[in-house]
Structure formats: C-alpha cells, structure tokens
Amino acid sequence: MRITEKLMVKDQLISFEVFPPKSDSAFDSIEWSVRELAAFNPDFMSVTYGAGGGTSQYTTKIASLIKNRLDTTALAHLTCASTPKEQIDSILNTLKENNIDNILAMRGDIPQGFQKPQGEYYTYANELVKHIKDYGYFDIGGACYPECHPECNSLEKDIDNLKNKVGCGVDFLITQLFFDNDIFYSFLDKVRKKGIYTPVFAGIMPITNMKQIDRIISLSGTKLPNEVKIFLEKYKDDPKELEKAGLDFAINQINDLLGNGVNGIHIYTMNKPYVARTVLKGINR
Ligand SMILES: Cc1cc2nc3c(=O)[nH]c(=O)nc-3n(C[C@H](O)[C@H](O)[C@H](O)COP(=O)(O)OP(=O)(O)OC[C@H]3O[C@@H](n4cnc5c(N)ncnc54)[C@H](O)[C@@H]3O)c2cc1C
Secondary structure, eight states: OOHHHHHHHOSSEEEEEEOOOSSGGGHHHHHHHHHHHHTTOOSEEEEOOOTTSTTHHHHHHHHHIIIIISOOOEEEEEESSSSOHHHHHHHHHHHHHTTOOEEEEEOOOOOTTOOOOSSOOOSSHHHHHHHHHHHOSOEEEEEEOTTOOTTOSOHHHHHHHHHHHHHTTOOEEEEOOOSOHHHHHHHHHHHHHTTOOSOEEEEEOOOOOHHHHHHHHHHHOOOOOHHHHHHHHHTTTOHHHHHHHHHHHHHHHHHHHHHTTOSEEEEEOTTOHHHHHHHHHHSOO
8 A cells, every 4th residue: 555545544544664684694684674574564664775776676576565465565765965866767667567666766875985877866865755756656755853963054044945846746745853852842843834735754763772872873963852862861771771761762752742733753664573572562552
C-alpha cells in the first residue's frame, strides 16, 4: 500500500528506518534485523541510501525484501548529490519493477573525500522531487528540519525552501531527529502558517549509547533538553542504565507527540529490533 493510502485509513502512522548493508557479507545479519522489525507490523519501513553510492545497490534489495517478501510497505530513500541525473530514471525503473511505490527524495551530503562520478547533478532536493513527480507512479516524501538545516542561516528561509520543495510534489515529510517536542510543535506551527499542509512524521531516535549521541550532535546540531543532559551525565559510566533512560525518554516523547495529534512517528531503529520492541511496548497506540 502507498503511504498516502495508509494515511487515508489511519490517523497516525508508526514507521521504522533501517540502513542497508555495505557489502554482501553483511547482508544476512541485516536481513535478520529487517525481518524481526517487520514482524512488529509497522505502517511502513524506510531504507536509507548511501550518499557516497557505496550502499545504494542494497537500498533496493532491502526495500524489495520488505515489500515483496515481508508484505510491509517500503519507502526507498534516494539522494541526488551523488547520483548523476542520467542514472535517476534507471533507479526509478528498478524500484518500480520491484513494486516499490514510495520514495524519500533528498539531496544527501557528499562524504569527505568522495569522488563524484562524471555527470550532471541536481543541486537541491526540490529538483529531484520534480524529476520523480514528472516520472509519475511514486508517492514522494521529503526531509525537514525542526531545528533548521545546518547549512541554512534561518529557520524562516529553510521553511521557504521547504515550501518550494513541497510545491514540486512532496506528499509527506519526515523530520530530522529531535529531542525537544516544543521545538517540533513550534516548527509545525510555522510550517502550517506558511501554508504547508502536508502530513509531517516526527523522526525519533531513542538514545542507546554515549558514542551515538556524540555523533548525532556533531552531525545535526540537535539540542539536548536538560532532562537528557542529566541522565547522560548520571549514567555516563553505566551503559545499561543509560540505554534504559534513553528508551524511557523516547517513549515519553512519542506518547506526548501522539497525544498532540502528530501524523506519524518515524523511529530511527538503527536496525535494532529490541529498540523497536521496547518502544512499541511503552507507547499508547
Ligand atoms: C528523514 C531523513 C532521512 C534521511 N536519509 C538520508 C539518506 O538515506 N541518505 C543520505 O545521504 N542522507 C539522508 N538524510 C540527510 C539529508 O540528505 C541531509 O540532511 C542533506 O544535507 C539535506 O537533504 P535535503 O533533501 O533536506 O536537502 P534540500 O531540501 O535540498 O535542502 C538542503 C539545504 O539547501 C537549502 N535549499 C533547498 N532548496 C534550495 C534552493 N532552491 N535554493 C537555495 N537553497 C535551498 C535548504 O534550506 C537546506 O539548507 C536524511 C535526512 C532526514 C531528515
């Protein structure tokens, strides 16, 4: 089922994000995680796309497993920063041949030292969205940033750019992860006031270890509420308690969002079935 069709029959969707393997040798263990996650019956599962091209061939393979063998709606990520324009139609053809009808269209980031293949590229995600819209067939998702995209110097400008992207054909939006729901509510208010009425799914990443949180902050600049800073300090030498506190925090965050009528929760599962299991057990669905 397409994500827009799901939204017609359900008010609030719960979805998982997984990443594909980087090599054939890792395929089996990732397939195991994906199967375990699909067994929790999420409304859809999204599969990331390696901006450096390294994992891109596996995005379709994992999305196809989700859709065709696990009977779960699949959302394939696609980025244009590392995919030449002339390759896009062949990727769209392959996704279509595999019955995958939802794409999360993004710009992506070029990893340091990555040599782009020769070719012409789109500069921003809105151009990729328009390309996919003109191709037809797919439901199209876009990324958005409650705390502003790191390269944009104001949230207002970022939301103007978002409006332009949505106007090119975005059917739903998924946010960057955040830990402070008030920041999300204020963003949503600004988005709606700008006339963007597309469903917005809140991206939630349960904190499970210290290394992960350091990486997240350095990549996205996400603000940490005091409550999080306190448990990170308290349990910095106790990984088990830290994970428990991180999962409890995510459960409370999600329950608050669901209670306030969010269109959906997109859980960055990091391919860990126990993370999804614990969160699903704790939330009021
Ligand atoms: C839910 C989610 C999933 C993700 N999955 C992946 C993944 O699988 N693989 C991956 O590599 N990355 C992924 N990313 C990261 C994403 O690719 C990066 O954050 C990237 O830097 C921006 O992508 P975008 O599609 O939001 O870009 P855009 O919408 O193009 O925006 C990028 C920047 O350009 C500005 N901008 C946009 N349009 C214009 C314009 N017309 N003129 C001037 N400025 C403009 C925006 O304000 C913003 O600052 C994901 C992000 C999210 C939130």
